[in-house]
Amino acid sequence: MTTLDLITAILSFLFTLLIFSYLIGDNPLFRIAVYIFVGVSSGYIAAIAWWQVIWPRLIQPLISAMLTGSLLEKGLIFVPLLGAVLILMKASPRLAGMSRGVMAFLVGVGAAVTIAGAVMGTLIPQVMGTINSFDLASASARNISLIEVIFNGAFVLAGTIFTLTYFHFGARAKVDGSTRRNGLIEISAWAGRIFIGITLGTVFAGVYAAALTALIERIMSLFNFLGNFL
Amino acid sequence: MADTIKCPVCGRDNSADQEFCENCQSRLEPLTGPLKGADAPIKPGQAPTRKNTAELEPILPQWLRDARDSARKSAEDEAVSQIGKQSQESFSASNSDLLAGLQSHADSDDEETPDWLTSITGNSAASKKLDAESPEVRWVELGGASDFAQEEPPVESSSEKDEIADWFRDASGSLQSPGFEQPASSSHDSFIASSDTPDWLRQMAAEHETKDEVVSAKPFDAVPSSLFESSDTPDWLHQLGEDASKNSDSFFTDAEPSAGAESALPQSDAPDWLSSLGAGSQEQTPSADSADFTGPVSGEKEAAEIPSDEGLPDWMKGLQPTESEQSIQAETPAWLKDDAQPSTESADNFELPSWLSATSPTPEKPVQEEQPAQDDLPLGDIPGWLKAAAPQSSIYSDSPTEEAAPSSDADWLTSFKFPSEQTPEPQPQLPPVFSTDEPAEVPAFTGDAQSNYNMDSLFTDMPDWLSNAMEEPSSTSASAPAANSLDSLTPGELPSWVQAMRPLDAGSSQSVANDQTFESRGALAGFQGVLPLTTGFVPTSKPKVHSIRLQVSDEQRSQAAMLEQILAAETAPEPIASFSALPTSKGLRWLIAFVLIAVLGTLSFMRTQIFSLPVGVPFEVSGAMNAAQAIPEGAPVLVAFDYEPARVGEMEAAASPMFNLMQNPNLTFISTNETGAILAERFISGPLADTDQSGIQRLNLGYLPGGQMGIRAFAQDPEFTFPQLEGVTSLSQFAALIIITDSADSARAWIEQTSSSRGTIPVVVFSSAQSAPMIRPYYDSQQITGLVSGLYGSAVFEQNMSGGSGISRNYWDAYSVGMLLAMALILGGGLFNLALGLRDRAASREEK
Known part of the structure; x- marks a missing residue:
């Protein structure tokens, strides 16, 4: 083990214990560890932003364009620079209005990209996937029996419908003034609650499994660190 | 300031010793001593004073004078109508202003008459009042065009007069000389005080006492009698008075008391010097202004008789009028007019002189200011005894000549003149003999003033007499003479009517605030307290306090309460019946933590392999294994590291079997997370x-900024985004896309944004166990080739690919125990909670 590895192992061990100290409640050791992590992460992110974004994507092209680039390149390279400067105006409440144009451009482009990706990459494929659940050809290609295909497809379809029905909150007022959803919707919503419960249980199990894996990794790292000295 | 005097006409500065302006020859200071300083411009805070501008009358235009004369004439006619017809015929309207003032003064305030004047007249105050002069008769001198004798021709030749009248007219004419007046008055006083009275004069005084009562009642007679009765009266003056009494039947006693007194002296008895004096002075006063009085008597024939100085006493010789003084005009004395009224009886006894009868009651002329030359008379030429007697002389007190005297004489003169101004009633007793000097008023002054005054100011500054004449002609006629004799208007001062319109000083606002008097002037005349109390806004009373409490009835109040209750009921949250949850216990938390750490630590420390790896291969893991196996050797593989450092244990355990399975791929690492680059290095x-x-090439592109936009841009042109990827113009050029992420969003972003550009390359997702449920649909929809989630998927992958040796195997026992422990705790907690519920229900049933 090199010195660097030793230092790294010691720091990892200490900070692991500091984080574990949270079991006894919020304490300065935990806060110290958290602050150090936040500070180190911020510094690292700043370095990444400079060395991997600003310098290679703004400064270097600017210098290159100014030295050897054409007039068009010089003009285009100033566009991101101007946008960056205007965004920096948000730091001042009086000058924040100057960044509205750039922010509008970013939000607009981002929204377009997100919506287009969601529609083309999630909604339509998911609808198609739900429909294909009853695709026998596909099922046969996967060596799935017909009953299983139908059952799986029906279960997915029911789970999708019931879950969506659960989030239908429309109701009509009755004569006595009370409001209650339609009986079919109520039943579907109740079934949807089961599916939602199962989903949340699955998510919780996954969270627990992920946390348990992280805990095991940390414990293993501690023992590994201690094992180096034993 | 005192070195120079500013000319009131042209504004030029003149030396203080100058009397006339060097530029415009205007008088620098008013002649009347008491008016000096009174005509100063009014100052702020000073109450406006009434100004009479009668002295400016001579310089008025003719039309204005005519209008004024007509007003006076109407007033005079009204007064004269009350007098007897004889009085109207025997007296001329051209009376002297000055004597008119004396008349009113004596009539109204006898006690103010100086003693010396009483002694001169020799009559009591009651006896002075003539029968013909009723109280209604007010001889008011308004001044008229007829007073200016230069405009009137002589009405009577000198041949119509007797000798006594001639010499007396001569004497009076000489006394009319302004230059002679001042010394004459002084000399007259000296006669009273001196014991050097000539014998002839004393004899005249003795004879005067024996005169007729009618004559003695006249002002003219009173003067010589008083003079003669006085012990200080010179003898010659006594003699003069006696002679005057004897000749009381002469018309001079009626028409011209002073002249009559003198005319009463027999010419033979009169001393030569006196005769010559009278002739000489009459001849030496050819002024046309004295036409009313001296004009008729100063004929050319008589004027030729110039007495020599030989007959005069030495002191009288020194009083010979100068050439300039002789040019001064004299007005008809008022006493002469007044005296003419009671002498109706005597007037019947003799024939009225033609010159006197010819004197028509023409409109009177204003009193003329005295001649400026009179001020030039040196007092040093007057004997000492004459100077001392000067203030006691009443016969000169109302004379303009004495008004023009030096300021030292102004006091006694002022005390004599102001009462007459205040009481303009007719005065029965007129100044005696030497009041004939009064006509010696200098009309020359008017001529100078007329030429020098700014005529425009006359039309802009309306004088009082004009405004009063237009409004109250009758009343003004009574008070005008006194005012005319006193006032002098300088061009720089404000007219009285302008002063009356001046606002009061702001400092007096407090006193004005409580002023409830009637407004006497202006448009508000007659109103009381109509003007604002004070300047500016002053609240008159305390503002009325209004209650802000809402005035509602009980019914309205109850309805409002009901509305509030309804609103409160609608917004009040309804309590939801829910089961009671177990409270968080720190001990329980510590217990669970202790159990987990103890179990997992033990298993990890012991590195046990109690639990076997899973044998079954899920479809998604199977797809990942197939994709890994399908990657050609040395093919470029893009690996996206998008997870947090906290998940590094799980993600490294899940992804490491995949890389062990691939055959020497050219790995390109990229991350949309800032920490992804260093995790890739790790x-x-x-x-x-x-x-x-x-032979394995690894390229860490590092951080890909822009989120989904960056992923999309990179997917469309990887070489443009990262020049390191030379020749890679599309994402489809990679053999596979491996996404190692702990977030479903990150996996979704990669899947969505690369769906249109990645083509058919396999996409394998290594995800955390917590995000697997959200990524799984993408596998079911066949958008991704394989999915390996958490330690379970890694264990399956590792079990099937490498025979169960790897990180997953090291963590599997602890992971399995931990999962079981978790399930036990959940189940145990559930059962415990169920037991509590059953107990509570049982307890409730027992209670029921």
Whole structure:
């Protein structure tokens, strides 16, 4: 083990214990560890932003364009620079209005990209996937029996419908003034609650499994660190 | 300031010793001593004073004088109508202003008459009042065009007069000389005080006492009698008075008391010097202004008789009028007019002189200011005894000549003149003999003033007499003479009517605030308290306090309460019946933590392999294994590291079997997370270090900014985004896309944004166990080729690919125990909670 590895192992061990100290409640050791992590992460992110974004994507092209680039390149390279400067105006409440144009451009482009990706990459494929659940050809290609295909497809379809029905909150007022959803919707919503419960249980199990894996990794790292000295 | 005097006409500065302006020859200071300073411009805070501008009358235009004369005439006619017809015929309207003032003064305030004047008249105050002069008769001198004798021709030749009248007229004419007046008055006083009275004069005084009562009642007679009765009266003056009494039947006693007194003296008895004096002075006063009085008597024939100085006493010789003084005009004395009224009886006894009868009651002329030359008379030429007697002389007190005297004489003169101004009633007793000097008023002054005054100011500054004449002609006629004799208007001062319109000083606002008097002037005349109390806004009373409390009835109040209750009921949250949850216990938390750490630590420390790896291969893991196996050797593989450092244990354990399975791929690492680049380095130096093979190229592109936009841009043109990817113009040029992420969003972003550009390349997702449920649909929809989630998927992958040796195997026992422990705790907690519920229900049933 090199010195660097030793230092790294010691720091990892200490900070692991500091984080574990949270079991006894919020304490300065935990806060110290958290602050150090936040500070180190911020510094690292700043370095990444400079060395991997600003310098290679703004400064270097600017210098290159100014030295050897054409007039068009010089003009285009100033566009991101101007946008960056205007965004920096948000730091001042009086000058924040100057960044509205750039922010509008970013939000607009981002929204377009997100919506287009969601529609083309999630909604339509998911609808198609739900429909294909009853695709026998596909099922046969996967060596799935017909009953299983139908059952799986029906279960997915029911789970999708019931879950969506659960989030239908429309109701009509009755004569006595009370409001209650339609009986079919109520039943579907109740079934949807089961599916939602199962989903949340699955998510919780996954969270627990992920946390348990992280805990095991940390414990293993501690023992590994201690094992180096034993 | 005192060195120079500013000319009131042209504004030029003149030396203080000058009397006339060097530029315009205007008088620098008013002649009347008491008016000096009174005509100063009014100052702020000073109450406006009434100004009479009668002295400016001579310089008025003719039309204005005519209008004024007509007003006076109407007033005079009204007064004269009350007098007897004889009075109207025997007296001329051209009376002297000055004597008119004396008349009113004596009539109204006898006690103010100086003693010396009483002694001169020799009559009591009651006896002075003539029968013909009723109280209604007011001889008011308004001044008229007829007073200016230069405009009137002589009405009577000198041949119509007797000798006594001639010499007396001569004497009076000489006394009319302004230059002679001042010394004459002084000399007259000296006669009273001196014991050097000539014998002839004393004899005249003795004879005067024996005169007729009618004559003695006249002002003219009173004067010589008083003079003669006085012990200080010179003898010659006594004699003069006696002679005057004897000749009381002469018309001079009626028409011209002073002249009559003198005319009463027999010419033979009169001393030569006196005769010559009278002739000489009459001849030496050819002024036309004295036409009313002296004009008729100063004929050319008589004027030729110039007495020599030989007959005069020495002191009288020194009083010979100068050439300039002789040019001064004299007005008809008022006493002469007044005296003419009671002498109706005597007037019947003799024939009225033609000159006197010819004197028509023409409109009177204003009193003329005295001649400026009179001020030039040196007092040093007057004997001392004469100077001392000067203030006691009443016969000169109302004379303009004495008004023009030096300021030292102004006091006694002022005390004599102001009462007459205040009481303009007719005065029965007129100044005696030497009041004939009064006509010696200097009309020359008017001529100078007329030429020098600014005529425009006359039309802009309306004088009082004009405004009063237009409004109250009758009343003004009574008070005008006194005012005319006193006032002098300088062009720089404000007219009285302008002063009356001046606002009061702001300092007096407090006193004005409580002023409830009637407004006497202006448009508000007659109103009381109509003007604002004070300047500016002053609240008159305390503002009325209004209650802000809402005035509602009980019914309205109850309805409002009901509305409030309804609103409160609608917004009040309804309590939801829910079961009671177990409170968080720190002990329980510590217990669970202790159990987990103890169990997992023990298993990890012991490195046990109690639990076997899963044998079954899920479809998604199977797809990942197939994709890994399908990657050609040395093919470029894009690996996206998008997870947090906290998940590094799980993610490295899940992804490491995949890289062990691939055949020397050219790995390109990229991350949309800032920490992804260093995690990639850790992964390379960690799990991949064990699988390092020769010929494997690894390229860490680092951080890809822009989120989804960056992913899309990179997917469309990887070379443009990262020049390191030379020749890679599309994402489809990679053999596979491996996404190592702990977030479903990150996996979704990669899947969505690369769906249109990645083509048919396999996409394998290594995800955390917590995000697997959200990524699984993408596998079911066949958008991704394989999915390996958490330690379970890694264990399956590792079990099926490498025979169960790897990180997953090291963590599997602890992971399995931990999962069981978790399930036990959940189940145990559930059962405990169920037991509590059953107990509570049982307790409730027992209670029921």
